[in-house]
Amino acid sequence: MTRPLAEILGIGMVTPVGLTARTAAAAMRAGITRIKLTCLLNSRFEPVRAGFLEDEHLPPLADAVARRASRISGRFRRCLQLATRAFQEVLAGSTKPLPMFLALPEPQQNQAEPLGSVFLELLMSQAGVSLETRRSQVLFQGRAGGLIALEQALRLLSTGQVPGALVGGVDTYMDVRLLTTLDAEQRLHSGGLSDGFIPGEGAAFLWLGPPGEGRRQGQTPLACITSVGLGHEEGHCYSDKSYRGDGLAQAFRELFQRWPGHKIRSVYAGFNGENFWSKEWGVAYLRHAHSFTESFRMEHPVEYTGDPGTALGPMMVTLAAVGLQRGYREGPCLVWCSSDLEQRAAVIVEAMSP
Numbered sequence: 245m246t247r248p249l250a251e252i253l254g255i256g257m258v259t260p261v262g263l264t265a266r267t268a269a270a271a272m273r274a275g276i277t278r279i280k281l282t283c284l285l286n287s288r289f290e291p292v293r294a295g296f297l298e299d300e301h302l303p304p305l306a307d308a309v310a311r312r313a314s315r316i317s318g319r320f321r322r323c324l325q326l327a328t329r330a331f332q333e334v335l336a337g338s339t340k341p342l343p344m345f346l347a348l349p350e351p352q353q354n355q356a357e358p359l360g361s362v363f364l365e366l367l368m369s370q371a372g373v374s375l376e377t378r379r380s381q382v383l384f385q386g387r388a389g390g391l392i393a394l395e396q397a398l399r400l401l402s403t404g405q406v407p408g409a410l411v412g413g414v415d416t417y418m419d420v421r422l423l424t425t426l427d428a429e430q431r432l433h434s435g436g437l438s439d440g441f442i443p444g445e446g447a448a449f450l451w452l453g454p455p456g457e458g459r460r461q462g463q464t465p466l467a468c469i470t471s472v473g474l475g476h477e478e479g480h481c482y483s484d485k486s487y488r489g490d491g492l493a494q495a496f497r498e499l500f501q502r503w504p505g506h507k508i509r510s511v512y513a514g515f516n517g518e519n520f521w522s523k524e525w526g527v528a529y530l531r532h533a534h535s536f537t538e539s540f541r542m543e544h545p546v547e548y549t550g551d552p553g554t555a556l557g558p559m560m561v562t563l564a565a566v567g568l569q570r571g572y573r574e575g576p577c578l579v580w581c582s583s584d585l586e587q588r589a590a591v592i593v594e595a596m597s598p
Contacts, residue, residue, distance in 0.1 A: 246505040246594065248468035249398050251458050253408065254451030255466065255562045256334030258326055259549050260295040260444060264333055269566040277548045279442055284420070286427045290434055295444035295550025296418050303328050309370045319349065319419040320363065324370055326447040326555075327414040331371045334410065334449035337463060342451070343379035343406060345397040347389030347413035347554040350585075360384075379406065386583025387514060389413060390557030391591055394450070395472045401454045408453040415553030417443030433517055441516040444550020448558035450565075465596050467565035470576070473499030475588035481520060482585065489527030491588040492580060496528045499578075499590045500535050508536045508592075509574040510567070512560035514581040515544040516551040521582055528580075541574065557581040561593055568595040 255265040260278035262268025281291040302325040305313060313321050344364060360382025368375055381396055383389045390413030397409040417423060423443065426432050433440035458465040475498065477483075477491025515521050529536070545563060546552070552559060560579045567573025580590035 246470040246503055248455045248470055248594075249472070250401055250452040250454060250469045251465035251596070252450055252467050252469070252561075252565045253453045253458055253461070253463055253465055254334045254337055255565060256330035256332070256449040257447065257559060257562050258297070258330045259446040259552065259559065260297050261548055263301060263329060265448070265562050266566060269563050272545050272548045272563065273567075273572065275548070279548075279550055284423060286432060286434055288434065292423060293433060293442050294417065295442060296416075297326070297445065302326065306370055309366050313366055317419070319416055319422065322416045322418055322445070323348065323414045323447075324363075324366055326416060326445060327367055327412070328371050330414075330447040330449050331367060331412070332373065334412075334451050335373050338408070338451060340407070341374040341376040342408045342410050343376045343400065344410040344412065345380070345393035346382050347393045347557070348382055348384055349415045349554055350384050350386050375410070376406070385587045386585055387553055387556055388581040388583040388587040388589040389554045390448070391472070391579070391581050391589035392474065392587060394452075394469070394557070394561070394591060395474060395589065397452055398469065398472060401452060404454070407457060408451060410449060410451055411558055412447065412449035413555040413558045414447035415555050416445035417551065417553065418445060431518065439519050441518050441546070442550040444546070444552045446549060446552035446555040446559060448555050448562050450558055450561060466569045467575075467593050467595055469591055470505060470594050471499050471503035471592040473497065473502070473590050476586045477524070477582070477588055478586065480584065480586045487523075489524040491586060492524045492528040492582055492590070493531045495580065495588045495590045496532045499592060500532060503592055505576055505592070505594070508540055508576055508578045510541045510543065510564065510577040511536075512564055512577060512579040513542060513544045514556060516546045524582060557589065561591065564593040568593065
């Protein structure tokens with residue numbers, strides 16, 4: 245195994261198919277889906293299909309949090325609810341406040357949203373846990389944001405200044421204004437549109453430690469991160485430039501240049517049902533096919549949950565870590581995500597050495 249950049253010491257996740265990381269992983273492994281028709285209608289007066297949690301499965305906002313959160317959008321208030329239990333779950337074994345690198349949804353145009361520090365304060369109050377806020381960061385960079393947050397956490401861990409870091413992503417498409425915009429852009433999957441995605445929601449968190457931190461704390465790491473790569477796509481979804489798929493290929497190139505390991509055996513892909521991402525994957529894979537085994541396994545969890553937006557990257561890293569730890573997924577695993585705008589990111593997750 246390649247020398248780890250970080251160990252995965254803890255996980256937390258809330259999805260439509262499971263309210264903890266391991267129950268969600270087991271449900272997706274079993275092929276369980278919670279995608280269904282909602283009471284929301286698209287422009288053709290058809291019910292929108294989505295992967296949303298029932299309200300009864302989300303904790304209510306604490307009174308103090310609800311008062312402070314009254315000035316932010318319903319989308320970000322729901323993100324607070326989605327993140328609460330996943331945040332508490334990932335910190336179950338932690339003994340001291342750690343910095344957080346959190347990916348949040350990109351604010352909609354002309355809509356005021358909370359500053360990152362405000363969201364972290366609300367989340368700490370809602371979950372009843374503390375963070376090392378001085379070194380924490382919040383990113384608003386779309387679907388790839390969770391993996392970009394992971395790369396930022398690795399940078400901090402490499403300095404040796406902290407014993408660990410938290411990485412997370414939380415997002416929801418349960419927002420009428422957002423769904424209306426996506427419907428007008430013909431991006432939502434429906435009976436008349438096959439090239440579209442099913443909206444979802446979720447939260448996922450990782451507790452990362454530097455190599456050897458698990459042993460020092462008497463904990464067994466689930467898996468480890470051994471490489472990361474970032475890229476930028478000029479011809480993204482909302483660009484007028486030619487779409488060539490160079491951004492994800494760039495992320496793969498950076499990833500593999502830093503990783504002298506064995507060939508990839510499992511891929512957790514950022515597909516969401518839109519053809520755009522399949523084309524991008526095709527370009528990136530063909531340019532780096534020598535880095536994959538001929539019979540590698542492809543996983544795309546969105547088919548069970550709907551697209552969870554910025555939660556997707558940390559969610560797939562969590563799924564890979566659980567699969568490697570329990571022995572039903574072969575490593576090394578490659579996880580990649582692409583944002584609607586230019587950001588692209590990929591990481592490699594491997595099993596711990598015996």
